Amino acid sequence: MTTSPTTWPGEGARPTYALRLSDDEQARYRMMADRARAEEGELWAAAGLADGARVADVGCGPGAMLVALADVVGPTGHVVGIDGDPEAVVAARSALAAARAADPRIATGEVHEGRADSTGLPPASVDTAVLRHVLAHNGGAEQRIVDHLAALVRPGGHVYLLDVDLTTASSTGAGPDVEELANRYRRWHQNRGNDPRVGRRLPDLARTAGMTVTRHRCWTLRMGFGRGMRGPAWAARDELVRAGMATAADLARWDAAFTALDTGRVAFTLAVVAVVGRRPALPEESS
Numbered sequence: 710m711t712t713s714p715t716t717w718p719g720e721g722a723r724p725t726y727a728l729r730l731s732d733d734e735q736a737r738y739r740m741m742a743d744r745a746r747a748e749e750g751e752l753w754a755a756a757g758l759a760d761g762a763r764v765a766d767v768g769c770g771p772g773a774m775l776v777a778l779a780d781v782v783g784p785t786g787h788v789v790g791i792d793g794d795p796e797a798v799v800a801a802r803s804a805l806a807a808a809r810a811a812d813p814r815i816a817t818g819e820v821h822e823g824r825a826d827s828t829g830l831p832p833a834s835v836d837t838a839v840l841r842h843v844l845a846h847n848g849g850a851e852q853r854i855v856d857h858l859a860a861l862v863r864p865g866g867h868v869y870l871l872d873v874d875l876t877t878a879s880s881t882g883a884g885p886d887v888e889e890l891a892n893r894y895r896r897w898h899q900n901r902g903n904d905p906r907v908g909r910r911l912p913d914l915a916r917t918a919g920m921t922v923t924r925h926r927c928w929t930l931r932m933g934f935g936r937g938m939r940g941p942a943w944a945a946r947d948e949l950v951r952a953g954m955a956t957a958a959d960l961a962r963w964d965a966a967f968t969a970l971d972t973g974r975v976a977f978t979l980a981v982v983a984v985v986g987r988r989p990a991l992p993e994e995s996s
């Protein structure tokens with residue numbers, strides 16, 4: 710994954726991203742996508758994620774969620790993934806192609822490089838726009854991004870927002886070194902101006918973008934990490950070093966701590982918030 714400095718909210722610069730995309734990290738994305746599908750079914754349906762829908766997944770990452778969405782909207786639907794990280798774009802394209810080769814009944818789709826606040830997609834061109842775990846990386850640009858998504862969906866269409874409250878993150882069985890890494894990662898986000906509680910602001914962001922909030926759910930995500938999975942804080946380790954918040958010795962110590970972990974005994978919990986926003990229909994449609 711990229712190792713250049715992150716520049717998400719800045720104007721003009723091509724966005725880059727802090728988290729490396731190792732095989733283990735991609736496996737974690739697939740696990741999260743499977744869980745989301747199982748746990749958020751009612752919310753997805755309320756957001757119009759059903760047969761035949763045209764869907765944009767903005768900040769699609771390596772495409773695990775894009776594949777799940779392509780499956781949900783089926784052969785008459787269409788998905789488009791957007792990400793600012795060229796490596797994520799390549800990974801998402803290949804994940805979608807592999808999934809379609811295995812099952813041609815999933816939706817057709819495409820993946821493009823682009824910014825979350827200016828995707829390049831035509832206005833009102835999709836039924837549902839999805840934004841998951843993106844706003845936490847975009848301090849100061851949150852409203853601009855949600856405004857853009859509200860403009861991407863057709864009148865009467867939906868925006869699905871999901872993000873976390875990092876201040877609630879807690880773990881058992883991880884040990885002091887892994888805890889220390891998690892704390893540094895949280896501080897690194899804060900130093901960059903990212904809002905660790907952005908999940909709590911999702912309803913306000915949706916309303917300010919002119920949408921009606923039709924669903925608002927908060928829950929606690931509980932995850933055990935499979936062997937090899939080290940999570941986002943480890944994936945951001947190069948950024949911590951670059952920011953002067955970690956040394957090579959820290960990385961070696963955290964690496965050893967992960968290696969020694971009995972992953973079966975580690976559990977992380979984190980508060981997650983999802984909001985479904987509906988763009989007002991045109992007057993003749995709403996009657």
Ligand SMILES: C[S@@+](CC[C@H](N)C(=O)[O-])C[C@H]1O[C@@H](n2cnc3c(N)ncnc32)[C@H](O)[C@@H]1O
Binds near residue numbers: 767768792793823826
């Ligand atoms: C934590 S990953 C989430 C991936 C996916 N949404 C999911 O839930 O599995 C965040 C992704 O958003 C992308 N991203 C973050 N901010 C972005 C921005 N301003 N413009 C484009 N992509 C962005 C990153 O490159 C990364 O791939």
